[in-house]
Amino acid sequence: MTPTASKAGPASHEASREAARETVQSIYVTALRNTHALEKQAAQMIQRQIERYEHYPVLTQALRLHKSETDQQVARLADLLHGHGEDRSLLKDMVTQTVGNVAALVHSVTGDEVLKNLYTDYSVETYEIAAYTSLIALAEEAGHARDVETLRLSLREEERMAEAVFAQIVPVTQGYVAREARGEKADR
Numbered sequence: 001m002t003p004t005a006s007k008a009g010p011a012s013h014e015a016s017r018e019a020a021r022e023t024v025q026s027i028y029v030t031a032l033r034n035t036h037a038l039e040k041q042a043a044q045m046i047q048r049q050i051e052r053y054e055h056y057p058v059l060t061q062a063l064r065l066h067k068s069e070t071d072q073q074v075a076r077l078a079d080l081l082h083g084h085g086e087d088r089s090l091l092k093d094m095v096t097q098t099v100g101n102v103a104a105l106v107h108s109v110t111g112d113e114v115l116k117n118l119y120t121d122y123s124v125e126t127y128e129i130a131a132y133t134s135l136i137a138l139a140e141e142a143g144h145a146r147d148v149e150t151l152r153l154s155l156r157e158e159e160r161m162a163e164a165v166f167a168q169i170v171p172v173t174q175g176y177v178a179r180e181a182r183g184e185k186a187d188r
Contacts, residue, residue: 036078056188076153076154118173122169139151
């Protein structure tokens with residue numbers, strides 16, 4: 001091996017490790033941005049549901065609590081993004097919020113709005129659980145141990161809300177059917 005070749009080897013290896021770190025960091029920040037936009041959309045969806053539900057007080061109370069948590073999650077994610085020298089994507093925020101608004105509009109004109117929203121709520125919660133689980137793995141991979149506890153807090157909140165929504169599927173469905181059978185307005 002020539003002296004030049006032995007010097008190029010470690011430098012090349014270090015450049016490769018740096019490129020890998022940059023790749024992981026880029027993936028992590030993108031995931032933070034995506035989750036930030038998702039949480040903003042979720043906050044709007046929850047607020048619309050709180051404003052519309054009249055006959056489902058236990059579900060409404062769970063939504064109120066989670067709206068507060070979701071607002072805190074949005075702030076925590078914004079702080080994490082800022083800590084990594086990033087700002088949220090305004091365009092992505094607008095697109096995901098528009099999609100959420102369209103979905104809510106479609107559900108609000110159907111007779112079984114509360115049931116469809118309940119299904120959507122549960123699926124969103126499980127999606128968020130997956131997103132935070134992935135973010136934790138990415139933070140660990142990127143060497144951002146300080147971010148992990150913040151992300152775990154949000155993960156615990158999402159897991160709790162998924163359980164709360166799941167626990168409401170049967171009672172809300174039964175209440176909906178009972179109201180419909182009596183000829184009462186049951187959709188909200």
